[in-house]
Amino acid sequence: MIMEKKQQDQKRAGDGFYPFREIEPRWQQRWEEQELYKTNPEPKNKFYILVMFAYPSGDIHMGHFRNYSVGDAVARRRMMEGYDILHPFGWDAFGLPAEQAAIKRNLHPEEWTLHNIEVSRNTLKKVGISFDWDREVATCLPDYYKFTQWFFVQLFKKGLAYQKEATVNWCEYCNTVLANEQVDAEGRCWRCEHTVTKRKLKQWFFKITEYAERLLNDLDKLTGWPENVKTMQKNWIGKSVGAEIDFKLESGEKIPVFTTRPDTIFGVTFMAIAPEAEILDKLEIPAEYKKDVDDYIQKAINKSEIERTAETGEKDGVFTGCYAINPYNSEKVQLWVADYVLATYGTGVVMAVPAHDQRDFMFAKKYGIPIKIVIHPEGGSLNLDEMTEAYVDYGVMVNSGEFDGLVGRDAVEKLTEYAQKHGFGRKKVNYRLRDWLISRQRYWGAPIPVIHCENCGPVPVPEDDLPVELPKNVENYIPKGRSPLADIPEFMNAKCPKCGAEARRDPDTMDTFVCSSWYHMRYVDNKNPDQPFSRAEAEKWMPVDQYIGGIEHATGHLLYFRFFTKFMYDLGWLNVDEPALKLFNHGMVRDAESRIMSKSLGNVVSPMELIDRYGVDISRLAMHFIAPADKEIDWNEEAFVGIERFVNRFYRMVKEADNPRPVNLKRYFKKDELSENQWDLYIKLNQMIKKVSEDGERMQFNTNIAALMEYFNALNQVKRIEPNFYQYILQKSAQLIAPLAPHFAEEIWSMFGYRESIFKSSWPSYDPNAVVCEQINIVVQVNGKVREQILIDSDASQDLIEKMAMESEKVGKFIEEKTIIKIIHVPGKLINIVAK
RNA sequence: GCGAAAGUGGCGGAAUUGGUAGACGCGCUGGACUUAGGAUCCAGUGGCCGAAAGGCCAUAGGGGUUCGAUUCCCCUCUUUCGCACCA
Numbered sequence: 028m029i030m031e032k033k034q035q036d037q038k039r040a041g042d043g044f045y046p047f048r049e050i051e052p053r054w055q056q057r058w059e060e061q062e063l064y065k066t067n068p069e070p071k072n073k074f075y076i077l078v079m080f081a082y083p084s085g086d087i088h089m090g091h092f093r094n095y096s097v098g099d100a101v102a103r104r105r106m107m108e109g110y111d112i113l114h115p116f117g118w119d120a121f122g123l124p125a126e127q128a129a130i131k132r133n134l135h136p137e138e139w140t141l142h143n144i145e146v147s148r149n150t151l152k153k154v155g156i157s158f159d160w161d162r163e164v165a166t167c168l169p170d171y172y173k174f175t176q177w178f179f180v181q182l183f184k185k186g187l188a189y190q191k192e193a194t195v196n197w198c199e200y201c202n203t204v205l206a207n208e209q210v211d212a213e214g215r216c217w218r219c220e221h222t223v224t225k226r227k228l229k230q231w232f233f234k235i236t237e238y239a240e241r242l243l244n245d246l247d248k249l250t251g252w253p254e255n256v257k258t259m260q261k262n263w264i265g266k267s268v269g270a271e272i273d274f275k276l277e278s279g280e281k282i283p284v285f286t287t288r289p290d291t292i293f294g295v296t297f298m299a300i301a302p303e304a305e306i307l308d309k310l311e312i313p314a315e316y317k318k319d320v321d322d323y324i325q326k327a328i329n330k331s332e333i334e335r336t337a338e339t340g341e342k343d344g345v346f347t348g349c350y351a352i353n354p355y356n357s358e359k360v361q362l363w364v365a366d367y368v369l370a371t372y373g374t375g376v377v378m379a380v381p382a383h384d385q386r387d388f389m390f391a392k393k394y395g396i397p398i399k400i401v402i403h404p405e406g407g408s409l410n411l412d413e414m415t416e417a418y419v420d421y422g423v424m425v426n427s428g429e430f431d432g433l434v435g436r437d438a439v440e441k442l443t444e445y446a447q448k449h450g451f452g453r454k455k456v457n458y459r460l461r462d463w464l465i466s467r468q469r470y471w472g473a474p475i476p477v478i479h480c481e482n483c484g485p486v487p488v489p490e491d492d493l494p495v496e497l498p499k500n501v502e503n504y505i506p507k508g509r510s511p512l513a514d515i516p517e518f519m520n521a522k523c524p525k526c527g528a529e530a531r532r533d534p535d536t537m538d539t540f541v542c543s544s545w546y547h548m549r550y551v552d553n554k555n556p557d558q559p560f561s562r563a564e565a566e567k568w569m570p571v572d573q574y575i576g577g578i579e580h581a582t583g584h585l586l587y588f589r590f591f592t593k594f595m596y597d598l599g600w601l602n603v604d605e606p607a608l609k610l611f612n613h614g615m616v617r618d619a620e621s622r623i624m625s626k627s628l629g630n631v632v633s634p635m636e637l638i639d640r641y642g643v644d645i646s647r648l649a650m651h652f653i654a655p656a657d658k659e660i661d662w663n664e665e666a667f668v669g670i671e672r673f674v675n676r677f678y679r680m681v682k683e684a685d686n687p688r689p690v691n692l693k694r695y696f697k698k699d700e701l702s703e704n705q706w707d708l709y710i711k712l713n714q715m716i717k718k719v720s721e722d723g724e725r726m727q728f729n730t731n732i733a734a735l736m737e738y739f740n741a742l743n744q745v746k747r748i749e750p751n752f753y754q755y756i757l758q759k760s761a762q763l764i765a766p767l768a769p770h771f772a773e774e775i776w777s778m779f780g781y782r783e784s785i786f787k788s789s790w791p792s793y794d795p796n797a798v799v800c801e802q803i804n805i806v807v808q809v810n811g812k813v814r815e816q817i818l819i820d821s822d823a824s825q826d827l828i829e830k831m832a833m834e835s836e837k838v839g840k841f842i843e844e845k846t847i848i849k850i851i852h853v854p855g856k857l858i859n860i861v862a863k
Numbered sequence: 864g865c866g867a868a869a870g871u872g873g874c875g876g877a878a879u880u881g882g883u884a885g886a887c888g889c890g891c892u893g894g895a896c897u898u899a900g901g902a903u904c905c906a907g908u909g910g911c912c913g914a915a916a917g918g919c920c921a922u923a924g925g926g927g928u929u930c931g932a933u934u935c936c937c938c939u940c941u942u943u944c945g946c947a948c949c950a
Contacts (some may be wrong), residue, residue, distance in 0.1 A: 254867080259946085262945075262946060263946080284950080285949095286950060287950070366948095368950080369950090371949090373950065376950095384950070387950085457950090459949050578945090621943095652888070653875060654876070655876085659943085663875080666888070668889065668890095669889060670888085672888095672903095676903090729876070729877085730876090730878095732888090733876090736887055737886070740887090804883085806882080808882085810930070810931085811882095851882090851930055853931095856882060857882050857931090
């Protein structure tokens with residue numbers, strides 16, 4: 028097996044094979060010398076292409092390879108179209124694995140990370156992606172995180188960064204706090220897969236909810252974003268419109284509740300409070316209930332996320348012995364504590380209407396709480412004894428005093444107005460989106476630039492004192508439930524910037540999603556020592572014209588990315604309020620059995636291994652050819668065979684071409700300059716150019732390659748081609764394949780005697796006078812079934828086509844003894860005779 | 864459960880606004896050239912009937928709209944993805 032592979036590989040190095048081993052490194056070196064990818068500092072016609080940057084693990088995997096190959100194809104195509112390209116790359120370099128490596132290998136996280144960056148960068152260079160490495164950023168370097176901290180300070184100043192005691196997801200194993208999106212559906216940590224529990228900690232949050240409405244509304248502006256991403260964001264933000272109604276305790280204390288259905292308010296028979304809700308402290312729970320309630324709360328809080336959500340359907344709770352008063356009818360309703368109520372949504376209290384909410388219905392049934400019907404379906408009625416589930420649709424209000432007879436949304440409006448008028452309620456919008464918890468009790472992150480002073484409270488570090496540098500002398504990184512920074516007195520002790528008193532730094536670091544929320548802005552001016560970027564540079568390059576990355580960031584990174592951009596717009600730093608015009612999500616690469624590639628499964632295919640065996644370009648082409656870029660791939664190497672044949676054939680054709688030399692590619696041909704066969708090839712060439720251009724625009728690189736193959740098949744059929752025209756064809760073809768196979772294209776380009784890079788040449792345009800053949804095939808249908816084809820001049824009149832169709836023998840067979848009802852013409856394509 | 868996307872030959876996939884379903888590639892079959900071929904070239908390749916000409920069927924299944932549906936609408940099934948007690 029191994030022998031076979033080796034023999035094959037040797038063959039690949041032999042005659043008639045495209046010698047990638049020699050060619051690819053040579054062009055990579057020349058491109059570097061020529062500074063081909065250097066960003067024009069004064070772009071006239073800018074195009075900002077951004078691929079999601081990478082965590083430097085020292086390795087690149089198939090997902091990266093696909094991502095950057097797609098990005099590179101776009102960049103190079105635009106380059107040939109004359110755009111000034113910004114195509115940067117960088118490193119999302121903070122994060123957990125560096126600490127784990129530090130623990131395991133006894134290396135400093137920084138040393139390990141910087142080393143990995145070095146390795147990863149060199150690897151990527153071998154892939155020949157057209158990154159401008161002068162624009163590189165690494166989030167773990169002080170010249171970058173200085174401004175990550177700057178963002179924190181700006182947010183703080185605007186009241187958008189705040190601290191609060193919060194029940195947080197806690198991973199025992201990683202010993203750290205996790206954001207909601209870092210906990211999977213089964214309640215496990217996204218990194219270590221251990222079960223997540225709860226803890227109360229004082230944490231920093233960014234008030235992204237303040238931007239919820241804009242993040243939602245502006246989705247409409249994102250016409251270049253895939254619908255599924257926009258839908259996911261919309262659902263994630265989860266806007267719901269309703270009312271906040273103040274119920275009252277017997278003591279007179281208000282309990283506001285959020286509801287989307289004020290029209291059901293006369294059906295409230297109890298209220299349910301989240302175990303973590305603060306309002307519980309205000310209840311005067313009668314002694315005989317006290318113990319049960321406390322036990323229940325303790326149990327509920329200690330339950331893991333899974334336990335609390337797993338048993339879908341079964342709900343439990345405990346009666347507090349307390350009552351609240353419904354402000355609409357002064358009825359007394361029971362107050363329960365129930366863990367199906369979320370403390371973090373609305374006010375943490377639900378007005379329960381068992382007749383018209385399924386959860387409340389089940390709860391009431393279980394505990395024998397009264398159920399009161401207050402909505403009837405329009406034109407129907409409900410009967411309590413027959414109800415097996417809640418009636419949750421809108422309908423006609425009943426048993427609701429003066430409001431009886433009101434219907435649906437109108438009822439909602441009226442009830443809300445009533446509450447507003449009487450001062451016990453108001454219109455209210457709630458979002459599923461929560462504020463963004465950014466504190467991490469870890470070492471390897473950007474320190475939170477805050478000094479805690481006993482007199483002044485939390486004070487942001489003055490901008491001139493940034494960055495707050497990560498101290499290097501950390502004893503150990505083993506997580507122990509608080510940041511390792513807390514144990515470094517030289518770091519922790521500081522003077523209050525406001526009053527000068529002895530104070531202590533915040534020991535936590537920021538979530539790495541903060542670092543990656545603004546890297547697209549840093550690229551435009553990555554060496555600026557004083558500002559995150561200059562307004563002038565941002566004006567030149569922002570927004571990103573095309574953003575490319577995986578779908579997994581749909582509701583995390585891509586939301587934060589938009590949030591930070593809007594924030595900078597509000598501060599006047601940007602004149603755009605959305606970061607990227609177009610977004611493209613490439614599909615995943617999985618193994619042949621549709622499983623995700625992972626080290627533990629041992630099914631990882633390394634792109635570097637492919638590159639070693641087949642070369643970069645064949646690997647890229649094969650990857651593109653297998654499936655359209657947005658589709659997932661179940662990995663197999665079958666496509667390589669066809670691609671390899673095609674590339675070698677192309678290479679041989681160039682090698683064997685007579686008297687190779689640059690020909691005038693700007694010119695178009697006229698019919699009388701070429702033989703009939705060649706004129707036909709010329710038309711096909713122009714059709715292909717059109718197709719490749721259009722498909723490439725839609726990121727359809729698979730059909731792009733197919734079009735070239737198809738054309739070469741046609742080319743092969745024609746025996747005699749005049750050398751000048753033949754080279755015209757091959758050179759245009761080289762240009763068309765250049766974005767997908769840059770080294771190969773560059774090599775054959777130079778074989779034709781070009782001195783300048785193919786990427787400095789102009790993307791082929793098609794001859795508009797030569798995309799339609801003189802003779803076209805018209806399909807003749809009878810009653811929608813194809814019966815005949817007519818080859819006819821493309822400018823033939825409809826009458827003539829009709830005449831020929833009717834005279835056709837085959838058609839005759841199907842219309843004899845029938846009456847022709849009508850004839851439908853589709854110009855240039857088809858004629859359909861409808862006969863009965 | 865809710866939301867979204869998808870389902871096409873033996874396989875990966877084409878078909879841009881409804882207009883020849885299966886481009887291109889793999890694989891397979893036959894042939895040419897060869898000492899040899901896993902190189903290269905040529906031809907064939909959805910199913911059924913037929914010697915052929917040709918015909919019929921076929922884009923998950925069922926219905927509908929239309930002269931015409933892989934494409935639009937409704938129902939069912941399956942798969943993938945996202946959210947999962949959001950009041």
